[in-house]
Amino acid sequence: MSLQNEIKQLIIDCLDLEDVSIDDIETDAPLFGEGLGLDSIDALELGLAIKKQFDVKIEANSEATKAHFYSVASLASFIESQRA
Numbered sequence: 001m002s003l004q005n006e007i008k009q010l011i012i013d014c015l016d017l018e019d020v021s022i023d024d025i026e027t028d029a030p031l032f033g034e035g036l037g038l039d040s041i042d043a044l045e046l047g048l049a050i051k052k053q054f055d056v057k058i059e060a061n062s063e064a065t066k067a068h069f070y071s072v073a074s075l076a077s078f079i080e081s082q083r084a
Contacts, residue, residue, distance in 0.1 A: 003076045007050075011072075015042050022026040027072045035071070044067060050075070056082040 001009070008022045011031070015038070029035040032043070046069070047058050056079055059065050068078035 003079060004072050005013050006053075007072050007079070009037075010049055011046060016043055025072060029071060030066055031069060031071060050079070054079045054082070 004027050005022050008025045011017065011025065012020050012022070031046075032038050038046070045082055046073060047060075047065075050056065058068075068074055
């Protein structure tokens with residue numbers, strides 16, 4: 001499974017999005033607001049799940065973190081950069 005699909009599956013699992021499949025989540029679409037429509041509570045849960053699954057350090061309330069969480073594509077780039 002690609003990293004992007006792994007992230008999509010993690011979003012679905014950790015946020016209990018039962019009616020959503022990996023194919024429903026666009027890689028470059030915003031996760032918050034008009035895209036997938038996640039909110040700040042979802043962001044916290046997703047952040048914890050990503051820290052746990054991918055063992056990356058995420059700074060709370062930083063502008064950089066907001067940018068990383070923009071889309072699945074930006075999250076994948078962030079995780080890859082942390083693994084390097």
